[in-house]
Amino acid sequence: MSFPLHRSCHPENIPGSEGPVFDKDGRFFMVAPERTKDGQFAGDILQINLNDGKPSVHCAPVVDGVGGIPAGCQCDKDNNLWVADMRLGILKIQPDGTFQQLCKTDSDGRVMQGCNDCIYDYSGTLWVTAPAGDIAPAPFRRSMEEPFGSVYCVVNHKDVIRIDTNYRFSNGIAVLHSNDGRPKTLIVAETPTKTLWQYDILGPGKVGPKKFWGKLPGDHQGGPDGMDFDEDNNLLVTNHGSSYIEVFSPEGGDPIARIKCPFHSPSNVHFQPHTNIVYVTEHEIHGLWKFEWKRKGKLQYCDTLSF
Numbered sequence: 674m675s676f677p678l679h680r681s682c683h684p685e686n687i688p689g690s691e692g693p694v695f696d697k698d699g700r701f702f703m704v705a706p707e708r709t710k711d712g713q714f715a716g717d718i719l720q721i722n723l724n725d726g727k728p729s730v731h732c733a734p735v736v737d738g739v740g741g742i743p744a745g746c747q748c749d750k751d752n753n754l755w756v757a758d759m760r761l762g763i764l765k766i767q768p769d770g771t772f773q774q775l776c777k778t779d780s781d782g783r784v785m786q787g788c789n790d791c792i793y794d795y796s797g798t799l800w801v802t803a804p805a806g807d808i809a810p811a812p813f814r815r816s817m818e819e820p821f822g823s824v825y826c827v828v829n830h831k832d833v834i835r836i837d838t839n840y841r842f843s844n845g846i847a848v849l850h851s852n853d854g855r856p857k858t859l860i861v862a863e864t865p866t867k868t869l870w871q872y873d874i875l876g877p878g879k880v881g882p883k884k885f886w887g888k889l890p891g892d893h894q895g896g897p898d899g900m901d902f903d904e905d906n907n908l909l910v911t912n913h914g915s916s917y918i919e920v921f922s923p924e925g926g927d928p929i930a931r932i933k934c935p936f937h938s939p940s941n942v943h944f945q946p947h948t949n950i951v952y953v954t955e956h957e958i959h960g961l962w963k964f965e966w967k968r969k970g971k972l973q974y975c976d977t978l979s980f
Contacts, residue, residue: 687719687728690954690961691899692746692790693943694754696768697975702731702754703954703961704743715740718756718766721961732770736761739809745790745899745941747799748975749830757788757801759815762808763827777808779825779833784808786823790899790941793974794848794856798877799827802843802861817842817865824861826878834878841865845900845941847908848874849923854977860886860925862897864913869897869925887925891915899941901951902971909951909966911939918942918953934962944970 692704701723706716715735719728734741734756742759749755754766762785763775778784787805794800804822806814816822822840827833845862859872859880871886887908889897895914902908906923909932916937920930938956945952949969953962 687959687961689716689940689956690959691744691940691956692718692756693941693952693954693961694746694748695943695946695973696748696754697750697752698768699946701952702746704746704756705959706742706744706759716743716758718743718746718754732766732772734758734761734764734766734772734774736774736809742787742813744788745802747791747793748973749793750797750975752975755791755793755799755827757791757803759787759789759805760809760813762786762788762803763791763799763801763825763833765830775827775831776833779835781835783835784811785833786821786825787813788825789844790846792846792848794874795850795854795974795977796856796877797830797974798856799830800846800848800859801825801827802840802846804840804842804844804864815842816840822863824859828877832878836872836878836880837883844896845898845910847900847902849902849906849908850971858886860900860908862900862910864896864898867891867896869910869921871925887921888927889915889919890928890931891917895938898939899943899954901942901944903944903949903966903968904971905968906971907968909942911942911953913938913940913956932964936960936962946970946973946976 745757756764786803822843823838849858867889869887873881918932919928
């Protein structure tokens with residue numbers, strides 16, 4: 674399926690570009706998680722001027738002298754950004770760029786793991802993947818080989834509950850809602866196995882057993898990364914390392930369509946609110962692209978009325 678992707682005026686050389694998101698004011702943000710200063714991680718959350726492509730640093734998180742590796746972003750109804758960070762866990766960033774680390778331990782007293790991506794459901798619960806080891810100051814580890822990746826949720830914007838573990842790099846995450854806006858199904862990407870897993874959402878912080886939902890094609894190194902729903906509940910999933918964005922029906926299974934990208938490693942997708950324009954981050958030349966999909970995107974939590 675051909676949907677031309679355009680580079681527009683967006684900058685290159687944003688190392689590890691990821692985490693595209695719009696806030697309630699229409700400002701566009703993404704992350705540069707892999708930049709180093711003096712040999713240390715020091716990733717930034719960037720605001721991008723979509724008129725001229727110029728980036729500016731919105732926040733450069735550092736906790737106890739350790740720089741963050743921000744990876745995924747979402748916006749809440751108060752216009753705060755919530756960031757999944759591979760070294761610092763979960764961060765809340767106010768509109769002025771000041772931030773706080775949500776917690777160092779989860780609700781059961783375990784040390785928080787480093788986080789990668791996040792999504793709000795319409796009830797206000799934030800669901801978060803955590804493919805890294807214990808947050809700083811513990812040594813940095815990733816669960817690509819050993820399955821210690823986890824999935825968390827944040828209830829009431831404060832209580833952090835680990836709902837599952839034993840993932841080989843839990844990555845992208847999405848929530849399928851019923852027609853009345855009720856959170857229905859949590860979908861979690863496991864990158865090395867190219868698998869999308871599902872959980873029935875039973876309530877805030879409560880899910881049913883883990884079940885298979887879908888599989889990405891290809892024998893390349895990589896697999897599912899970031900994802901976003903269109904208004905008909907089709908799920909667009911970046912297939913990192915394949916040059917494709919895979920499109921799944923609401924029932925999952927195998928992709929129903931494939932979108933060819935003019936680069937090797939798409940990392941995440943995000944619809945511009947109330948439009949069919951999709952922004953795509955990628956890791957090959959560390960840039961940002963966009964294309965027009967045939968449907969508008971599903972409303973994000975920050976853009977919805979109360980359900």
